[in-house]
Amino acid sequence: MTMELEADQRRARPREVETAFLLLLAAIVVDAALWVLDTFAISPSGLDEMRNEMGESRAIQQVAMSAGFLIFTSALFLFFVFKMRQGRKWARSTLAATGTLVMFFLVNSVNASEFHKETVADVIYDLFISVSPVVLVAGAVVLMFLPRANMYFSSTKHSQ
Numbered sequence: 001m002t003m004e005l006e007a008d009q010r011r012a013r014p015r016e017v018e019t020a021f022l023l024l025l026a027a028i029v030v031d032a033a034l035w036v037l038d039t040f041a042i043s044p045s046g047l048d049e050m051r052n053e054m055g056e057s058r059a060i061q062q063v064a065m066s067a068g069f070l071i072f073t074s075a076l077f078l079f080f081v082f083k084m085r086q087g088r089k090w091a092r093s094t095l096a097a098t099g100t101l102v103m104f105f106l107v108n109s110v111n112a113s114e115f116h117k118e119t120v121a122d123v124i125y126d127l128f129i130s131v132s133p134v135v136l137v138a139g140a141v142v143l144m145f146l147p148r149a150n151m152y153f154s155s156t157k158h159s160q
Contacts, residue, residue: 023137
């Protein structure tokens, strides 16, 4: 009976995995919302800047391509998030690697003088846009590797 109880505990999704799942979903939503705000709402909008640089039709084409890429990458990320929630080790590893890569890009953009703006408000806004989804992903990655989560992912039924 003790063996069955241990097996049931391993199969039950731990709170850490559920929280990581919710953080990753939040990261997808925040990233999409920030893209919409930056592209269309916050002045000067990305669309306005592109219109000035490349004209109306090319700017709209660029926004459409950017939106398509955002949808594709968000859907792919969402696929990995749901597979991670099901206990797939490969999905957890992929999300951890992606999170690490995103952290690297954030650090690189800070070093590349991307945040040297004219006003403090611009710097804060740029940091918020860049950091908020990354913080959510980083928190999820940490949670996915805590001991209870590790036990969940080590279960042979879930790791396939």
